[in-house]
Amino acid sequence: MNFIDLFSGAGGLSEGFIRAGFNPIAHVEMDNHACNTLETRLIFHKLEKEDNLRPYYNYIQGKLDRESFIKKYGDKEITSSVINLSIGGKNNKEIFRLINNLKPDLNVDLIIGGPPCQAYSLIGRARDKDSMLNDSRNYLYKEYAKFLIEYKPKVFVFENVLGLITAKKGEFFKNMKAYFKRIGYEIDYSIQNSADYGVLQKRKRLILIGWKKDIEIEYPVFDKIENNWTLDEILKDLKILKPGEKNNVTKYKSKTTKYLESFKLRNGVDFVTQHIARPHNERDLEIYKIAIDKFIKGKKLKYPDLPKRLKTHKNEKSFLDRFKVVNINGHSHTMVAHIAKDGHHYIYPDLKQVRSLSVREAARIQSFPDDFYFEGGRTAAFRQIGNAVPPLMAEAIANKIAELNI
Incomplete structure (x- = not known):
């Protein structure tokens, strides 16, 4: 399945999906350093497939400068697929254009990603005098939805903090779910703890999954593992x-x-x-x-x-x-x-x-x-x-999406 990763960050969520066999079409991220990280990692995966990781190891050890590394081992498909723009407003039109120019005839099966969580987080709300109610990031889910409308993926995965459920007494979450349904998606969600997938960290996250209304599937049951490892x-x-x-x-x-x-x-x-x-x-x-x-x-x-x-x-x-x-x-x-x-x-x-x-x-x-x-x-x-989603947790989610066989 081909996917687009929105609000990609360094690519923790994407890393899990790539490991599970999914094909990244594009990553969209506003932070320049994170975009460089994404490019570097995509070149890693390319060289890994070619069984030629020595140049990558030379680069991360400082034996090869970035310009030479990108020029010799990257390619236009990789560098063009990492889009360094913030999502929303006039940028969306340009992002759509850049994605459509990558592979015009390729279907987008899946969209993944989660908007910045500061506006929903309990800590963020506690520190802000207005409890983040006036923060524009509260409505980034509508920008996410514009990509669903544009590309009509079969499935999407929306990850965020637990505070999204309670922000403004649950109003934001209620409106978000209704909005996704209005544009043609059935949705369900669960709270998942990264420690249940081998991560040595107590990190609970909201995992919302949506699928087109004409597809008969159910929200997956995730296979948790016993995690008695210590730090x-x-x-x-x-x-x-x-x-x-x-x-x-x-x-x-x-x-x-x-x-x-x-x-x-x-x-x-x-x-x-x-x-x-x-x-x-x-x-x-x-x-x-x-x-x-x-x-x-x-x-x-x-x-x-x-x-x-x-x-x-x-x-x-x-x-x-x-x-x-x-x-x-x-x-x-x-x-x-x-x-x-x-x-x-x-x-x-x-x-x-x-x-x-x-x-x-x-x-x-x-x-x-x-x-x-x-x-x-x-x-x-x-x-x-x-800011990242733990790759081990992301891989567990990706494997379950793969099992849906849609």
């Missing part, structure tokens, strides 16, 4: 890092683990990229040490517990857990894009390396394989990772 399985083979360490390419510290092997996160070569730690000031490092020490003792750090000299604001009632250690003995809490701004909510759980998570560690928690390369530098990579 230690995806951390212990990586090199010990100091805050601010910038070595893009490193060797693995130890052999692969059963988890990394079972879910194919290690890429079969003897190096890993983007195991990069952000720098921290002395105050943050001291707070991290306190947080890690409490974690080791089975306790959590609350902001009021900090010594007065380490506090920077007087509000001791809101966001008490702004310094949080990832649970090495279980699953991580939800990875979000805020990790691009600071690492306070993702502290590495070891007093031997006091810091926040590296780019590669965050990517692994989101179930991205080690051969997935994020363009744009450390901050851009963190933002892409935090």
